[in-house]
Amino acid sequence: MVEPLRAGGLADSVYELADREPDRVQFARRDAADRDQWTPVTTAAFRDEVLALAKGLLAEGVQFGDRVALMARTRYEWTLFSYALWSVGAQVVTVYPTSSAEQVGWILAQTRAVAVVVEGEDDAMTVGAVCDALPALRSIWQMDQGCVTELWRRGAGVHDELVTERRWLVEPRCTAVICYTSGTTGRPLGCMITHANLAAECDTVFAGWSGLFAEPGQQPAILAFLPLAHIYGLMVQVLCVRSGILMGHEPELSPSSLLPSFQSFHPTCVFAVPYVFERILGAARTAAQDAGKVSLFGRAMDTAVRYAAAVEQQTQGAGKGPGPGLRAAHAVFDHMVYRRLRAVLGGRVRYAVTGGSPFSRELGLMFAGAGITVYNGYGLTETTAAITAQPPGRPRQGTVGRPMPGTAVRIAPDGEVWVRGGTVFAGYVDDPKATEAALRDGWLRTGDIGVLDDEGYLTITGRKKDIIITSGGKSVSPLLMEERLRAHPLISQCVLVGDNRPFVGALITLDAEMLRRWHQVVGARLPVGREHASANKALHAEIQQAVSTANLSVSRAESIRAFRILPKEFTVEEGLLTPSLKLRRDAVYKLCAAQIEQLYAN
Template identity: 90%
Template sequence: MREFSLPHMVEPLRAGGLADSVYETADREPDRIQFARRDAADRGRWTPVTAAAFRDEVLALAKGLLAEGVRFGDRVALMARTRYEWTLFSYAVWSVGAQVVTVYPTSSAEQVRWILEQTRAVAVVVEGEDDAMTVGAVCDTLPVLRSIWQMDQECVTELWRRGAGVQDELVTERRWLAEPRSTAVICYTSGTTGRPLGCMITHANLAAECDTVFAGWRGLFAEAGQQPAILAFLPLAHIYGLMVQVLCVRSGILMGHEPELSPSSLLPSFQSFHPTCVFAVPYIFERILGAARTAAQDAGKGSLFERAMDTAVRYAAAVEQHSQGAGKGPGPGLRAAHAAFDHVVYRRLRAVLGGRVRYAVTGGSPFSRELGLMFAGAGITIYNGYGLTETTAAVTSQPPGRPRHGTVGRPMPGTAVRIAPDGEIWVRGGTVFAGYVDDPKATATALRDGWLRTGDVGHLDGEGYLTITGRKKDIIITSGGKSVSPLPLEERLRAHPLISQCVLVGDNRPFIGALITLDAEMLRRWHQAVGTRLPVGREHASANKALHAEIQQAVSTANLSVSRAESIRAFRILPNEFTVADGTLTASLKTRRDAVYKLCAAQIEQLYAS
């Protein structure tokens, strides 16, 4: 199949902008609990915020922005982690008809300078002193920038005070001037290669995305009779995290904020907030599974856990085949084993997410079929999707009740997906962005006759399910002329408990090689299990023959899925994982291949020299 589309499910935004929903919800349901704010003294306690209270805080902050000279059409940058004030500022900015510019708090001074200069932002809101210093280091080169406000220095309270004399009607007038096609946010791409591009996302883009998700998938968000509750922890500077925020506010979903992505912070937040649905990137689910595996091993039940996961995969696969009319479903023996493991293993895995989650959503990077089957078999069905910053997050998703693990689902209602002759994925619909900031050449390259050229490669099956096989620019061409997409093999290797990251190399080389990093905790446990006498640090991993053999086995198993010309013929175990700090990962945890190639140039040369 070369093209597939589904009709619209919701009406497009006809008038106004995103801020209107804040005021409309407060008028209609003033006592509805819209947010839960973490208590500063007790992190396990959450304080409710009603729709009316949120509206009043947004309005007061919008008046403060007007008092400080922010005008209709101005651009205000937000540079902070995921916290309540980020959401508050974004809706205040939209309330005065201004535009939000997203900046990752991990950005370097040069990246900050580039974004603020390109967008001509008149103000920037930062979180802490380090962020303020980063902006301060470059503000002399930004003549348009007038204000820097710091969240940790009570800037919200100060802006409320300064706007106290501004009439409410002035905010209302500017809010009503906003139009659906007006730019709501300039969201920068992750920048996996080269300088990031500023995507102009309109009010209509975000409304179409969020309204479609809620209309088509609302049954996943909570059990009947429950108010859906979502803990937002993805970076709000990323389009995925921003979409979750707008979805919650437009749909009346209870929203909490967690600024840290580390398991030590995230897992306790799940326990205290008790979300009904989780929106995350695959990395989070991999870490959750890893934490559960570690807990089982600590309790001396590691083998029991592995048998339970194997049963989960087989059970979910049988259920999936039955739903597609290709099988009878799980047999009596499998059902009995599954029920037994549910009591001793699966319910504990569900408890990690707070106990109320039965469905979750993931996207942003590849999500393996095996991981999807594991969670589905354990009682949490994860709906995988696909999208880009340029498409306002998801353009495909697994249809409710009919997920096909290993694919990224079917086009969202109102979206068309086309496979070009060279295999590139093209998309069209109401969520496709307006273009790149001040870059007509890049815009013309990306958009052709209403179609967005994604740069990704894939194929559609007979029912419209899309499978991603890689990115055009990531295709490796060996010196023998063989074209290899690295994604499938990398996914298979990352499924091994010891392997945290994997990047294939081999462009203009005689064969495919791999750079592999190891999970520190799983490596420590492996050393305990095999009783090796070598030091356990990752810096010694490459010298450990037993460990090398373990990874070789994983590589050999992965190679079974490809031809010999596409197989990994050599690998190197690196001493450290890729990180955001060293520039090899984006803030959304995607691998920057060019940065990896540059950082690991010596290891790559050694790999081929041997």
């Protein structure tokens, strides 16, 4: 366990580290003219920029306790503004840049934000469309129009001591961030995360897991690409700044932007969501197919799974580890396949961390067998990111690990996971009823269903609100079946349906690139567009095989009896995915009502 934050706030670490190690490189900023070049920023330089911006905020009338919204992608200026705001005792309100005008208006009104920092002109127009209904909103600052430089200029006449005075007023129990939930089951809720919450989370992660961040003698380097408006991405930022880890920013989650950034930044550890690892594996499989070595790749991945499973059993005292034949095959594939997979992440990553959505055991074993052990964790916005994690050196793939030091997990009689600890939030903004419903005697009711094994490893099996109850009275948790189907290369998303219906059905979307390549291999005569997928008998048979295989793991009452292939993938823009890429089931059900009816028409 780590010592809890006794005094001060998150901004203090910026000034303290700069005083101790002024020449330590804290950030790498991408060169605007050459994306492959990164410019170093020392702790002293970052401190000076934060201080200058904090003075500008004071000059613009930002007061202690004021709330200022940040509405931008993951970029250096987001980090700069957050620490400048914390330096003057203000609170950060996180807003996804993909939010609609209605969502932005509601968040800014609920938090009574006095200012909002946006990235570009489109974001400014979104705020402008609702600002007449926001009497508290005084300022809109735009990053791409040089607002940082302008605020530096306006604060030039403010004394440094005024910032110091505000910073010293901050206490651990003060709210640092109002971070909104993903809104998968309704309107997002604003979680009040304190300075103590974030400090406890990040200090615990660094104390217990820092050995995974880099090889001995290396400075850890982490590329931040998760949305900073999400608690997971925000935790990564605070972890880096608080622990002196070299941090870079990448605003795009798409493989076309992310993979080149790995190559130029060379991270030593990766914090990501399962989607990223799925896409990395998909890119490797595509490269193997282009080289005419897809069969070799398949055998290599099978060997990786068997090798990692044997190693896992050995570490848990349940087996002797890989046999000589398996070791030999693994060594051959390491030279031919695995090293190329590791190179995709820049060549230095041996450990990674994932969370935010289900991460399958098979995918975890594949990466572990290929030389990159992915540590899975579990948490909510309300728990300041992870509250359970795989223990260092003892990951158990398929679970989300054990309670982190200083936290506790219990399973309620109805199977719901309850948690408590120093990272549990202070409550929801202006919603005492929701706060009372979530917190009971210090325990947070997560809404997730799970089980604990004899060694305290937690497995999440579903979400209470997602449980499907068929007309025959069978309760079905869709999470695990959806996870199994998404493991198929062609399937990008899967949503189970069947509430008050005679059987379970599935809505399936296909990965466009993998579909195109499938047509090349199979030589199907029908048009390759996804809009024709449901009529392609060969493709339907391929997906049916995946469904049949997944059905082997459940009872007949829980099995998928019918499915529909949808013409396009679910997107954030259509409101079917959250910005952190979680399914919005209610929105999918509403949009796909006709397809659901067709499932049960015969």
